[in-house]
Amino acid sequence: MRIIVTGAAGFIGSNLVQALNARGIDDIIAVDDLEQGDKFRNLVDLRIADYIDKREFYAAFARGRYGKVEAVFHQGACSDTMQHDGRYMLDNNYRDSRMLLEASQMRGTRLLYASSAATYGDGAHGFHEAPECEAPLNVYGYSKLLFDQVVRRALPGARSQVIGFRYFNVYGAREQHKGRMASVAFHHFNQFREHGKVKLFGAYNGYHAGMQERDFVWVRDVVAVNLWAFEHGAVSGVFNLGSGRAQPFNDIALSTVNTLRALGGEKVLPLAALVQGGLIEYMDFPDVLVGKYQCHTQADLGALRAAGCAHVFAPVEQGVAAYVRELAAA
Numbered sequence: 001m002r003i004i005v006t007g008a009a010g011f012i013g014s015n016l017v018q019a020l021n022a023r024g025i026d027d028i029i030a031v032d033d034l035e036q037g038d039k040f041r042n043l044v045d046l047r048i049a050d051y052i053d054k055r056e057f058y059a060a061f062a063r064g065r066y067g068k069v070e071a072v073f074h075q076g077a078c079s080d081t082m083q084h085d086g087r088y089m090l091d092n093n094y095r096d097s098r099m100l101l102e103a104s105q106m107r108g109t110r111l112l113y114a115s116s117a118a119t120y121g122d123g124a125h126g127f128h129e130a131p132e133c134e135a136p137l138n139v140y141g142y143s144k145l146l147f148d149q150v151v152r153r154a155l156p157g158a159r160s161q162v163i164g165f166r167y168f169n170v171y172g173a174r175e176q177h178k179g180r181m182a183s184v185a186f187h188h189f190n191q192f193r194e195h196g197k198v199k200l201f202g203a204y205n206g207y208h209a210g211m212q213e214r215d216f217v218w219v220r221d222v223v224a225v226n227l228w229a230f231e232h233g234a235v236s237g238v239f240n241l242g243s244g245r246a247q248p249f250n251d252i253a254l255s256t257v258n259t260l261r262a263l264g265g266e267k268v269l270p271l272a273a274l275v276q277g278g279l280i281e282y283m284d285f286p287d288v289l290v291g292k293y294q295c296h297t298q299a300d301l302g303a304l305r306a307a308g309c310a311h312v313f314a315p316v317e318q319g320v321a322a323y324v325r326e327l328a329a330a
Helices: 011-022 037-042 054-062 086-107 139-157 176-181 184-195 219-231 249-263 271-276 302-306 316-329
Strands: 003-006 028-032 050-053 071-074 110-116 162-167 169-171 198-201 216-218 237-241 280-283
Touching: 003 011, 003 054, 011 028, 011 219, 028 054, 037 176, 050 054, 054 086, 071 086, 071 219, 086 110, 086 139, 086 162, 110 139, 110 219, 139 162, 139 237, 162 219, 169 184, 169 219, 169 316, 184 198, 184 249, 184 316, 198 249, 216 219, 216 316, 237 302, 249 271, 249 280, 249 316, 271 280
Parallel strands: 003 028, 003 071, 028 050, 071 110, 110 162, 162 237, 169 216, 198 280
Antiparallel strands: none
16 A cells, blocks of 8 residues: 655654554655755654655656555645745645645545644634634635635545645644744743743733643644544545644643653642742743734534544643653653
């Protein structure tokens, strides 16, 4: 069984390859762009059949160069929400994806792809997979929405599975290359290791310091749902993929700091004591993000559950603690 994973050297893509390897699948073509060379580390311990640069992949796949392919896990994209070059964003996140969709349908290959909760913007209209909820705040979110719209139009006549997942705030192993776009948990881990404290945004938009909240989802859960979809080839559509919970950034800080304290043999403390002791610090909300920042996200999992996915998602207290232990052991 041949599988293609785009963005295979990236965060979610490499975790998917690892999970496929664990199932005995190693006829995997890894597609990525290694101009950022340190991403190779995410591939070192994985079994793949070939590596293809993304600049030659899409046209070659359309020509049938890779033979019979069961499925493409399309994770490759520009995920920098601060990237303002709309032409670059649409070329990477929309044009490439559309070419892949058309070729997959022509060849009878299943397509499982990454969308984003950024399609909902500030979430003022809710987080349900419906046009009335969709109002992206940046060109990244728009690029993802534009492709979702193409998929919706294609679904009634689709010849093979097409399923998109709107990822919420994913954290977990193999994100070390993402720089400022890495998860809050990753940044908090490094801040505490280097400075003995973590920093959070202060009050903004009616939310108290550290109380802006997101749907944080562990990458292990993201992979599990992707593999569920792979096993259920009759399921198509666009679905939210988050934990279904909204938790404040304070919860990430609390779990990170206390896990590291416990590993060092120190006492676990409540949030107020950590703040009072200077281990959690709040900073002024940055002007550059005013009006462009999601203060609340929470995946509506109704459609995913109705499709038959019963996966149980880990809360921050469990997932972040496990992740911090992984980082500390590395």
